[in-house]
Amino acid sequence: MQIPNRPPVVVGVNGTAAGLAAVRLAAREAVSRGTTLSVVHAFTWDAAEARQAASRFVEEAVRTAQRSTPGVGVQGQLVDGPAADVLRRFSRTAAILVVGDRDVTGSALLAVVTQAWCPVVVARGPRPPAGRVLAAVDGSGPSVLALRFAAETARRQGCPLDVAIVPGAGGEDRARQTLDDVIAGVPVRPDRARAARGRWRRAIRLGGLRGAATRRLSDRFRPWPPGAGRGEGRDAAKTRKQATRPAPIATVSKS
The missing domain is CATH 3.40.50 (Rossmann fold)
Incomplete structure (x- = not known):
């Protein structure tokens, strides 16, 4: 059950398997918290074909969330800007921010982890383990x-x-x-x-x-x-x- 006015769970995706693993974890977190899931892809290219491909990344991530966690409320967003800046901005109003361990690379991942305004969860492996x-x-x-x-x-x-x-x-x-x-x-x-x-x-x-x-x-x-x-x-x-x-x-x- 979704509780009104609760901050969403935000997940950053980039069209990789690690990103989809993060989506599955984020969807489960959203349902357990009684809130919605926001799928975000940061886009920095100018070509129209690249933008279409990025939109498909987001659509696939939304479908993955719905399949893995039926009943989750989810929406996808394609946002212009560098990944670290976009995710840091979204973290200001998020319950948690989820990223894949291979989906945000190098200095961008370090910046997100150390500068986010909410807890950051780094998904590792294809599916969240029980334990x-x-x-x-x-x-x-x-x-x-x-x-x-x-x-x-x-x-x-x-x-x-x-x-x-x-x-x-x-x-x-x-x-x-x-x-x-x-x-x-x-x-x-x-x-x-x-x-x-x-x-x-x-x-x-x-x-x-x-x-x-x-x-x-x-x-x-x-x-x-x-x-x-x-x-x-x-x-x-x-x-x-x-x-x-x-x-x-x-x-x-x-x-």
Whole structure:
């Protein structure tokens, strides 16, 4: 059910498979939030044939959203301008902005992720995996926002919430204290919270959270199951493949 006056979910597309994966994720998010989906393609060419091709990108994305998530309210827009500028402008009035990991390239993706006015979700892989929600925190302001975003995502999706911190120079004891302080400051009680080591540290790295990036990222992922990688034969290989499926990454840098 769509709730009037709620900000839309915005997804940027560019005619690629990564863009359509982002559309499927964005459509699901729009329905779970009770809002509409806006499909946006930034256009910078002058040729009429190129504009027609761009319009077809948008039309295909709209059909993909309708097929993958029946009942989603969706509209497509072809907007003149560089991708980073267009998506940043749309982010001012969006609930979240979704892009594909290969749909917005290089410096444009970096600009969107770091300068958007709403949370940015980077879709990775052809279809969103089912699994837990992981918030990676470090005690900074943005990481608190990431935890709030992760908690709300877990609530809407009916998924367990995990919170992790990667110990730094201060060691594991200091990391655990920081983790406790962050959790105490938000109205959420995670299912699991711990310093990331072993399979947790590996899960964060598989999700794309490395180094300083951990401070602003929350990640929906299929966690590394106990014993994965230690067994033998086809069952172990299947478990390992499931555990390493790329998961969407959400960046949260503004309230």
